[in-house]
Amino acid sequence: MLRRAENVTVMVDTCPHLAGPLHQGRLVEEDGEACVVCPWHGSTFRLDDGSVRHGPATAPAPTFETRLRKDGTIQVRPSLT
Numbered sequence: 001m002l003r004r005a006e007n008v009t010v011m012v013d014t015c016p017h018l019a020g021p022l023h024q025g026r027l028v029e030e031d032g033e034a035c036v037v038c039p040w041h042g043s044t045f046r047l048d049d050g051s052v053r054h055g056p057a058t059a060p061a062p063t064f065e066t067r068l069r070k071d072g073t074i075q076v077r078p079s080l081t
Contacts, residue, residue, distance in 0.1 A: 001074070002027070002034065002047055009047045010064040010076050011036070017043050017057035 002009045013023050020040030028035050034047040043057035050061040067075045 003074075004034070006068055008066040008068055008074050009034070010066050010074075011045065011047060011050055012062045014061075015040065015043055015045075015057060016059040016061055017041055017055075022061065 011022065013021060015022055015038040017038065018040060020038040020043075022036050022038060022045075024039045026037045026039070028037055028044070030044070030053055033053075035044050035053055036047060037044045038057070041056055042054065043052065044054040045051065045057070045061045046053055048063075050063040052058065052060055063079050064076045065079050069075060
C-alpha cells in the first residue's frame with residue numbers, strides 16, 4: 001500500500017513472475033509514474049494499475065480499488081478491471 005496525500009494505491013505483495021516479495025522492493029518514478037521494482041529479478045510494475053514496465057514478468061500485478069473515508073479509514077476491494 002502506498003499513500004500519497006489523498007490517493008491510496010494497493011497492489012498484491014507477490015510478484016507474478018516468481019512470487020518475489022514486492023513489499024521489499026524499491027519505489028521508483030518512471031516517466032512521472034510511481035512504480036515498484038521486485039527485489040528478486042527487477043520486474044517493474046506501475047502502482048496505478050499493476051502493468052509491467054520492465055520484465056522479466058509478463059503478467060501484471062493485481063491491484064485493488066481503494067477509497068479513503070473522511071474518518072481516515074482505507075477501504076479496499078478487488079479491482080473490477
